[in-house]
Amino acid sequence: MSWSWEYHPDAEYVAAGAPVAFLAEVARRADELVRAAEALYLDGTSFEGVGPGMEAADVSGGMFHYFIAPHLETVFIVQVTAL
Structure with missing residues (x-):
């Protein structure tokens, strides 16, 4: 498995209408x-325990919220806010 990121639950739900x-x-x-x-x-697949909590990241034009799931080797983006 290799690390990746994705919208959760999906891009349509999280990012619809954003520029x-x-x-x-x-x-x-x-x-x-x-x-x-x-x-x-x-080796995220062997990670045991609780991963880091929800985080926010500022980007040009807004921000987004995400969490890291080490065991799944995935960064999940759960909300985007365009200004």
Whole structure:
């Protein structure tokens, strides 16, 4: 398994109606978060315990909320807010 990010429950629910340029910034920042999580949790599939809680990230044009699921090796974006 390799690390990735995705909208949860899906892009239609989380990002519908958000500007394309803003979503590109969200994707860029999400890619950075994936690289950081991959470095922190070298083998996420063997992770035991409670992962970090919900976090917020500022990006140009707004912000988004996400959480990291180490065991699934996934960063889940659960809300986007375009300004």
